[in-house]
Amino acid sequence: MTGTALVEFCDRVLNVMATDDAAAFDAMFHPDATNREAVDEPADCRGAGPGAFMATGRWLTTAFSDLSWDVHDVVEAGELVVAHVTMSGRQTGPFVAYGADALPETVFPPTGRRFAVFQTHWFRVVDGKVIEHWANRDDLGMGKQLGWTPPGPRYLARMLLATRRARSVAA
Numbered sequence: 001m002t003g004t005a006l007v008e009f010c011d012r013v014l015n016v017m018a019t020d021d022a023a024a025f026d027a028m029f030h031p032d033a034t035n036r037e038a039v040d041e042p043a044d045c046r047g048a049g050p051g052a053f054m055a056t057g058r059w060l061t062t063a064f065s066d067l068s069w070d071v072h073d074v075v076e077a078g079e080l081v082v083a084h085v086t087m088s089g090r091q092t093g094p095f096v097a098y099g100a101d102a103l104p105e106t107v108f109p110p111t112g113r114r115f116a117v118f119q120t121h122w123f124r125v126v127d128g129k130v131i132e133h134w135a136n137r138d139d140l141g142m143g144k145q146l147g148w149t150p151p152g153p154r155y156l157a158r159m160l161l162a163t164r165r166a167r168s169v170a171a
Contacts, residue, residue, distance in 0.1 A: 017061075
């Protein structure tokens with residue numbers, strides 16, 4: 001792949017995350033695909049293959065509506081494809097961060113605010129499908145835009161209650 005085809009590939013790979021289209025996930029992700037970022041995600045995201053990536057998409061769209069990625073630049077070196085993007089959306093649901101045990105660690109209640117942050121996504125591509133993914137994200141910038149950081153007293157109380165509820169449901 002080169003030029004426009006690379007940008008279109010990255011656009012499809014990233015923006016499929018905002019859908020619930022199993023056929024599209026199957027077309028973009030290798031059956032053995034792994035996501036290095038899944039360590040902070042729910043248990044069903046931590047597996048391999050299109051289903052695990054689809055679970056990540058569901059986790060994200062539960063918290064963020066109007067979720068999208070705008071691809072700015074793409075570089076390819078052999079099997080490695082790197083995309084510089086802007087992720088944007090609006091927080092309309094709770095965002096749950098998970099611990100190493102795959103249980104809820106922190107819950108950020110919805111704020112209704114919009115965000116747009118730069119990210120770099122790294123893909124290893126085999127046979128035209130993603131087989132490995134990792135990313136560099138501006139989580140602090142997103143947290144500031146959404147009002148998570150620094151939390152005011154009321155929001156901190158909402159976070160603590162939401163986290164307690166999520167943990168009791170998961171237990």
